[in-house]
Amino acid sequence: MAKVKYYYDSENLAYRKIKTKKRKKFGIAILFLVASALFGFLSFVILLNTPYFDTPKDRLLIREIENLKLNYDILNKRMDQVDNVIAAIEDRDNNLYRTYFNTSEIPEEERKSGFADANRYEILEGYDNTQLVLNTTKKVDVLTKELAIQSKSLDYILKLAKEKNKLLAAIPAIQPVRNENLKRMASGFGYRTDPFTKARKMHEGMDFTAKIGTPIFATGDGTVVEANSNASGFGNHVVIRHGYGYETLYAHLSKYNCKAGQRVKRGDIIGFVGSTGRSEGPHLHYEVHKDKRVVNPLNFYYGNISAVEYVAISKLANQENQSLD
CATH class of the missing domain: 1.20.5 (Single alpha-helices involved in coiled-coils or other helix-helix interfaces)
Structure with a gap:
C-alpha cells in the first residue's frame, strides 16, 4: 500500500x-x-x-568448428603422405627414366614453386582460422601443380619410350663390311700416317680393306642425303642421315646401290668397295658423326660382332699405322 x-x-x-x-x-x-x-x-x-552461458546453437557451432579443425589436420597429414609418394615418383623420373632416355631432369625449384599471384588467397583473409585454411590451401595448390608437372613429364617419357625403337634402329650399330669379306682392318680412328704426305694426321674414320665390288651395308636406318663424288678426296661416297644427331659416311666406292632421298634400313646394301678419290688401294673409309662431330666408329659395333671379334678389331684399330686415304 x-x-x-x-x-x-x-x-x-x-x-x-x-x-x-x-x-x-x-x-x-x-x-x-x-x-x-x-x-x-x-x-x-x-x-x-x-x-558461461552458451546457447545450444553456439555449442553446435563450436563443435562443428572443432570438427573442421580435426578434418583439416587429417587432410594435412594425408597431403604429407601424397607429397612423399610424389617425391618418390619425381626421384625415379629424374634419376631413372630421364637418365635412361638421356634427357635433362626437371629442376626442383620448378617442381615445388607456388603461385606468383599475391591476391590469390585474399578471399581467405580476416577469419579466426585464416592461417589454418590458408596453409592447407597453399599446400593443395603446390601438390596440384606438382602432379600436373609430373603428369606432363610422364607423358614426355612415354613419347620417348615409343620413339626408343626408332632411336635404336637409327644408331649405326653394325660393321659396314662383313668380317668374312675383309682382308684386314687397315686403319682405325685417331692420329695416323698419311699415305701420301707421310705426315701424322687425324684419321676421322676406319679403313676396311676388301676386294673391289664387296657389298657395303647401311649401319642404321636413315635417309641417303648424298650419293656422289662431289666431296674432295672421298671419291664416290654415300652419306646417310639417321636422325637423333647421327650421320654416317662411306667413301671410295666403286659404284652405288642407292640414291639421294632414298630411305634405307640397317643391313641394306648401299654400294660396293672401290678405290676412287684419294685412295691408295681398294678399301672402304667409314665415318660416324654425332651432333656434327666425328666419333670413333669402334664404339658402335655391337649389332653384329661377338665380344671376341670386338676385342680383336679393337686391337687392330688402336695400332698407329698408315691409313689408306
Whole structure:
C-alpha cells in the first residue's frame, strides 16, 4: 500500500493530503518500463558474450568448428603422405627414366614453386582460422601443380619410350663390311700416317680393306642425303642421315646401290668397295658423326660382332699405322 503524504496549509492551519497527478504517475510508469527494458536488453547482450552461458546453437557451432579443425589436420597429414609418394615418383623420373632416355631432369625449384599471384588467397583473409585454411590451401595448390608437372613429364617419357625403337634402329650399330669379306682392318680412328704426305694426321674414320665390288651395308636406318663424288678426296661416297644427331659416311666406292632421298634400313646394301678419290688401294673409309662431330666408329659395333671379334678389331684399330686415304 502506497504511503500517504501530507503538506501543511498555513492559511487554514491544517494538514492536507498531497494528491499526485495522473499524468505524472503515467510518466513515471513509462520511465520505469523503459529503464527495465533497457536493463534487460543490456543484461541479455552481456550474457550472450559470456562463455558461461552458451546457447545450444553456439555449442553446435563450436563443435562443428572443432570438427573442421580435426578434418583439416587429417587432410594435412594425408597431403604429407601424397607429397612423399610424389617425391618418390619425381626421384625415379629424374634419376631413372630421364637418365635412361638421356634427357635433362626437371629442376626442383620448378617442381615445388607456388603461385606468383599475391591476391590469390585474399578471399581467405580476416577469419579466426585464416592461417589454418590458408596453409592447407597453399599446400593443395603446390601438390596440384606438382602432379600436373609430373603428369606432363610422364607423358614426355612415354613419347620417348615409343620413339626408343626408332632411336635404336637409327644408331649405326653394325660393321659396314662383313668380317668374312675383309682382308684386314687397315686403319682405325685417331692420329695416323698419311699415305701420301707421310705426315701424322687425324684419321676421322676406319679403313676396311676388301676386294673391289664387296657389298657395303647401311649401319642404321636413315635417309641417303648424298650419293656422289662431289666431296674432295672421298671419291664416290654415300652419306646417310639417321636422325637423333647421327650421320654416317662411306667413301671410295666403286659404284652405288642407292640414291639421294632414298630411305634405307640397317643391313641394306648401299654400294660396293672401290678405290676412287684419294685412295691408295681398294678399301672402304667409314665415318660416324654425332651432333656434327666425328666419333670413333669402334664404339658402335655391337649389332653384329661377338665380344671376341670386338676385342680383336679393337686391337687392330688402336695400332698407329698408315691409313689408306
